[in-house]
Amino acid sequence: MTQNPVGERRAARSDRRGTRPPTQLLAGIAGSARLYERLTDAEAQHAIERCLKRMARAVEGLHGEVVKSVGDELQAQFTSTDEAMQAATEMQLRIADLPPASGVKLAIRVGFHCGEAGQPGGVEAALTSAARLTALARAGQILTDAATLAKLSPLMQLLTRPLTPGGSGRSGNEALFEVLWDEPDLAAHRAPAQRAGDSGSGRRLCARHSGTVVVLDDLHPSLTIGRDAKCDLVVADRRASRVHARIERRDDRFVLIDQSTNGSFLHFRDEHEFFVRREEVTLRGAGIVSVATSANHPDADRIEFEHL
Numbered sequence: 001m002t003q004n005p006v007g008e009r010r011a012a013r014s015d016r017r018g019t020r021p022p023t024q025l026l027a028g029i030a031g032s033a034r035l036y037e038r039l040t041d042a043e044a045q046h047a048i049e050r051c052l053k054r055m056a057r058a059v060e061g062l063h064g065e066v067v068k069s070v071g072d073e074l075q076a077q078f079t080s081t082d083e084a085m086q087a088a089t090e091m092q093l094r095i096a097d098l099p100p101a102s103g104v105k106l107a108i109r110v111g112f113h114c115g116e117a118g119q120p121g122g123v124e125a126a127l128t129s130a131a132r133l134t135a136l137a138r139a140g141q142i143l144t145d146a147a148t149l150a151k152l153s154p155l156m157q158l159l160t161r162p163l164t165p166g167g168s169g170r171s172g173n174e175a176l177f178e179v180l181w182d183e184p185d186l187a188a189h190r191a192p193a194q195r196a197g198d199s200g201s202g203r204r205l206c207a208r209h210s211g212t213v214v215v216l217d218d219l220h221p222s223l224t225i226g227r228d229a230k231c232d233l234v235v236a237d238r239r240a241s242r243v244h245a246r247i248e249r250r251d252d253r254f255v256l257i258d259q260s261t262n263g264s265f266l267h268f269r270d271e272h273e274f275f276v277r278r279e280e281v282t283l284r285g286a287g288i289v290s291v292a293t294s295a296n297h298p299d300a301d302r303i304e305f306e307h308l
Contacts, residue, residue, distance in 0.1 A: 245258045
């Protein structure tokens with residue numbers, strides 16, 4: 001595959017302006033050498049290109065840019081560090097879904113790094129750091145460092161953990177952090193405890209999105225949210241799953257059921273926003289469900305809800 005000269009020119013312009021360079025992400029396919037031992041060169045190359053295409057689609061779906069793809073590695077850049085991390089997660093999920101090729105289960109190693117404003121070398125320094133993180137990562141692992149962690153939103157930081165000192169979790173004296181892409185049920189992600197006396201009960205719930213209003217009641221106890229045209233509330237964000245989430249009535253309460261790849265952000269009125277993925281949360285009072293990205297993002301697809 002060929003380099004992307006447009007992406008390299010954009011990166012160079014960003015570097016010359018002295019602004020914070022884009023977040024650099026480097027992903028490599030682990031175990032690709034074994035393919036050439038078991039398959040013909042053409043078959044092995046086809047399997048690798050299939051992986052790279054899935055990785056590229058993850059980048060493009062999160063507003064990133066594939067700078068180049070060489071051999072079994074892909075380089076991408078993002079203006080948003082949060083979206084770089086989401087793309088890394090999407091890559092891992094897409095590759096994990098692939099069946100083994102002639103008995104070889106492929107996996108990827110991903111590292112991403114965001115440089116500092118005015119940092120000498122800008123893009124190249126950030127890329128070097130991303131490459132070092134990728135080299136340290138195991139198959140199926142996403143790594144970043146403390147400097148990049150500080151640039152992630154608080155919600156994204158909850159989806160990481162420090163690696164143990166003295167092991168693969170440190171490079172020299174630098175702490176490294178792993179993205180928890182395959183552990184959606186960690187307590188750190190869960191909704192705040194429900195307040196006493198606030199059961200979220202109500203006979204009806206109204207949900208609104210882009211001029212569409214759906215009322216859930218005895219006759220219409222559930223609705224679907226997603227990119228699929230058959231959903232009750234159709235969203236445009238490419239990061240959303242085809243059927244991203246459901247809201248359904250259970251006795252006298254309404255429950256949000258996230259079943260997506262990139263999760264949802266839930267904001268109850270007068271409370272802090274929090275992240276859910278492949279979890280169920282009882283809806284209380286009124287608030288906003290935002291698919292795949294924070295409701296604070298200008299391009300967010302927001303679903304407003306309130307009990308009637």
